[in-house]
Amino acid sequence: MGNSTVLNTLNVSELKLEGETNVLFNEFVETALEELKAVISSVDLSKKILPYDLIDSPLASFIFDKDNNLNANFAVATKVALYNFVRNNAYMMSKEQKTEKDIAEILGKHESELSEEAIIEMQKHGLMFKTAADSVGKDIASLLGLKAKNNPDVDVQA
Numbered sequence: 189m190g191n192s193t194v195l196n197t198l199n200v201s202e203l204k205l206e207g208e209t210n211v212l213f214n215e216f217v218e219t220a221l222e223e224l225k226a227v228i229s230s231v232d233l234s235k236k237i238l239p240y241d242l243i244d245s246p247l248a249s250f251i252f253d254k255d256n257n258l259n260a261n262f263a264v265a266t267k268v269a270l271y272n273f274v275r276n277n278a279y280m281m282s283k284e285q286k287t288e289k290d291i292a293e294i295l296g297k298h299e300s301e302l303s304e305e306a307i308i309e310m311q312k313h314g315l316m317f318k319t320a321a322d323s324v325g326k327d328i329a330s331l332l333g334l335k336a337k338n339n340p341d342v343d344v345q346a
Contacts (some may be wrong), residue, residue: 193333200260217264224251224263250332262332269327275318286311294319 194203200221204214226250250262279290291310292299329335 191193191333191335193331194331195261195331198261200264216267220263220267221258221260223267224258226259233330262328265328265331266324267329269324272327275319275326277323 200217203217204210217310251259253259287296288299288302290308292302294310297304299317
């Protein structure tokens with residue numbers, strides 16, 4: 189752990205708030221776990237032993253707790269990160285015409301570094317999956333308070 193955050197110090201039941209004005213937030217928290225279950229439905233969660241391909245996966249240590257139950261805090265962090273990404277990048281994800289400046293921003297390059305092919309592809313297809321996955325992954329790591337242990341050049345999502 190790098191930093192203390194709400195999602196690495198409290199469990200999901202402690203995140204819920206009392207009162208009618210907090211119904212939307214509480215529903216957001218409750219549905220996060222259901223949505224994570226739906227995404228990983230190919231994994232038989234009734235078994236007490238994880239499938240072979242998840243045993244050595246670092247990601248499995250976040251998705252599942254020590255008893256192989258889904259980690260509700262990871263589910264909430266994932267949902268918040270996806271929500272943030274869509275809210276902040278909706279225009280970039282659309283297939284609408286984008287300027288060269290927009291495309292350069294998406295790719296993290298200067299406009300002069302863009303090839304004509306890259307511009308055509310980005311205008312045709314919108315945001316690349318890898319770009320979205322990198323952004324969401326970094327946000328999840330941040331929400332969970334994760335950071336590289338000793339090497340600041342190491343990518344926290346790797």
